[in-house]
Amino acid sequence: MQKAIIIGATSGIGQEVARILVQQGWHIGIAGRREEALHALQATAPDRIVTEQLDVTEETATLHLHNLIKKLGGIDLFFLSSGVGHQNRDLQPDIELNTARTNVGGFTRMVSAAFNYFKEKGSGHIAVISSIAGTKGLGVAPAYSATKRFQNTYIDALEQLSYLQKLNIRFTDIRPGFVATPLLKDDKYPLLMNVSAVAAHIINALNKKKRTVIIDRRYQVLVFFWRLIPKWLWVKLPVKN
Numbered sequence: 001m002q003k004a005i006i007i008g009a010t011s012g013i014g015q016e017v018a019r020i021l022v023q024q025g026w027h028i029g030i031a032g033r034r035e036e037a038l039h040a041l042q043a044t045a046p047d048r049i050v051t052e053q054l055d056v057t058e059e060t061a062t063l064h065l066h067n068l069i070k071k072l073g074g075i076d077l078f079f080l081s082s083g084v085g086h087q088n089r090d091l092q093p094d095i096e097l098n099t100a101r102t103n104v105g106g107f108t109r110m111v112s113a114a115f116n117y118f119k120e121k122g123s124g125h126i127a128v129i130s131s132i133a134g135t136k137g138l139g140v141a142p143a144y145s146a147t148k149r150f151q152n153t154y155i156d157a158l159e160q161l162s163y164l165q166k167l168n169i170r171f172t173d174i175r176p177g178f179v180a181t182p183l184l185k186d187d188k189y190p191l192l193m194n195v196s197a198v199a200a201h202i203i204n205a206l207n208k209k210k211r212t213v214i215i216d217r218r219y220q221v222l223v224f225f226w227r228l229i230p231k232w233l234w235v236k237l238p239v240k241n
Helices: 013-022 033-040 062-071 091-123 144-163 196-206 217-228
Strands: 003-006 028-031 048-055 076-080 122-128 168-176 212-215
Touching: 003 062, 013 028, 013 033, 013 048, 013 196, 028 033, 028 062, 028 217, 033 048, 033 144, 033 168, 048 062, 076 091, 091 122, 091 144, 091 168, 122 144, 144 168, 168 196, 168 217, 196 212
Parallel strands: 003 028, 003 076, 028 048, 076 122, 122 168, 168 212
Antiparallel strands: none
8 A cells, every 4th residue: 555645735736646646546645734625635535535734834844744644654655745936026025035935944844854754764755846947047036946946956965865874765856847726826927737737747757756857848848958048148038937
């Protein structure tokens, strides 16, 4: 019996990934801030889903995570799909700081707790949703792109730490392009992808235990050329989204 915990399962990618895992026979623990949404998802498969309300930005989140692991009876996969992001051309401090609080503080809190759990268990798989936005700094979304770069680097560092400590922990860094989720409801974005299609890509990557995944092929091409742009030219480009 395979067991997974999905943080950020109340909507969007996390919710769809949770649905597919249950369909594939997994037993899962789901967590997020909106308790009603958690219970609604649990009602679709009450014999396979347990819930725990938590907010990754709060210090108690780690305690809630361990409580959820206990309810589920252990885990094989930890999947983090919790994050925020906004365009912020006016550089409003509250938006920038809240983004960092969730995407850096909350991310670190959850992923480090999962790492330590798998270290004690002896094995495990940590998967996170980051973004192609971590490729280069986006002037329209400074904190978002910077925090996504942080997430990419943090997973790189944990992979090295796992190797140095001779641990059997696998990592998957999932980097989607723009996905039609509630997170993007206030802004217009090009090449929006369907949540179900993105979730299917993710499940395939998890099953194959891929290390880094850029979704989809259009964005793979975009990121390839994106990386080739020299810094002096990048800062002059009129990037709007």
